[in-house]
Amino acid sequence: MTTIRDNVVRLIFEACRPRHPDLSDHSRALLDSGLDSLDYTRVLMAVEDHYKIAIADNELDKFGSVDKIVSHLEEWVGA
């Protein structure tokens, strides 16, 4: 079964293509994992599109790493 984590990781890899970020540590900030600000923005938009949510200006800190994104989405889903 695909988990939210699997899905988030997939979205990040897709958003960064053709580059391949280092997501070996899910607690590490995405901007320290090989993503530049453009990749990171694309990741946020991909998450918004896929989960049909809107990330408000003051919520960026909730989406800084894979762990944070997953945690926020799980909370939202009520998982």
Added chain:
Amino acid sequence: MLFERMTARAGEPALFRDGAEVSFDGLLSRVAAWERDLLERGIGAGTVCAFAGDYAPDTIALMLAIMRLGGISLPLTPAAEQGLLELLAISGAQWLIRFSDNLDRAGASVEPLGAPAQNELIEHFRATGHPGLIVFTSGSSGRPKGILHDFDRVLGKFAVKRPGWRTILFLSIDHFGGINTLMACLSYGGVGICVSQRTPDIVCGAVASARATLLPTTPTFLNMLRASGTWRLHDLSSLRLITYGAEPMPEATLKWIGEAVPNVELKQTYGLSELGVLHSQSPERRSLWLRIGGHGFETRIVDNVLHIRSESNMVGYLNAPSPIDEDGWMNTGDMVEMRDGMVRFLGRTSEVLNVGGQKVFPAEVENVLLGAEGVVEATVFGRRHALLGQAVCARVSLARGEDAGAAAERLRLYCLERLAKFKVPMRIEVVQHSAQANERSKKVRRVGEGPSAEERLMDRSIKENPV
């Protein structure tokens, strides 16, 4: 001058509609009929008279009758119906004439609108005794701005005789470019060809049936032609010239039209509702560079933005401060490159995106997208984003069916190979072609904010879309 020339060509064709020609004589008879009708109702010098319709012998005759009586015309299209009250209020219209579907005088309703609010600009203008013309432009704030022109001054541009063309009246009757085309036809002894709709099939059909020699249009409409493919079904051999303007021309579109109609001259035009249409000349058929100006126009570039001083300047805005400085110059808001006395248009200053402090011209990105296989239209716009200020987004239309997600990814990678990364659209949406053009066949570029986070939050439906 206009009426003398029309009278001198009495037996020659002036207009073409529904397969039949109307002579200048016939048109002048219709003008006279309208004049009698208007005068009986007390519509005359200085009266602001709105009318809603499209090009047809009786609508054109009405505008000419108002002009000859010294009134002020406000041409509108049925598309204006939604915001009609606002337009009538801004213009201080005293009468509204609505045409029925057949656009005949007999079926037109003439309604008085009561006492309008006083407008100082119109009051001053009335004192000149000249006929006027009001057109609207969509202001950057979203509120329409009413532009008052002295019709005599507008006609002054056509004083020098030039050859007349059999011209498709493509640009709408409420558009300054449309009025400019019509007046050129009537002044130079051309034939104005009325079309019932601006669809590729109907426009190409009109070219074929009326043997049109000139099609003044927009890059967006040329892309619609390309997308529809219907241009192949009609005999376009009479065409000698296609002019395009109102928005930047993508190189890919120019290349396509150049190949599709190899014997037709292509010419970029440039004008503003506030200043008139300038004469333009390109060094070669497929060049996006052009020399602009001509009698009565001066140009200069300030910080890469084109400024123009014109003898056919508008009288002024009816509901906004004048954009023309005390020396007569107007900042056009059009960013240009300059080379050897020629300019190339990059886009509107208001459309330039700022992505993390870096400028992105939508036209440049659209041009790359249009070079990708299967893309027939592309519109690039900005969406506000917390991290970068703005993110580049695009809507594209495809010639053939393709999975939207796969197409978006293919196009993103295509752009990555050709553009700096900050210019590559972060979101590419595949849409129907018709979703990208407005009723003026001009690109609809959604600029700036997009839905706010709060609005998007309203749509949260994560539980309907599980992982």
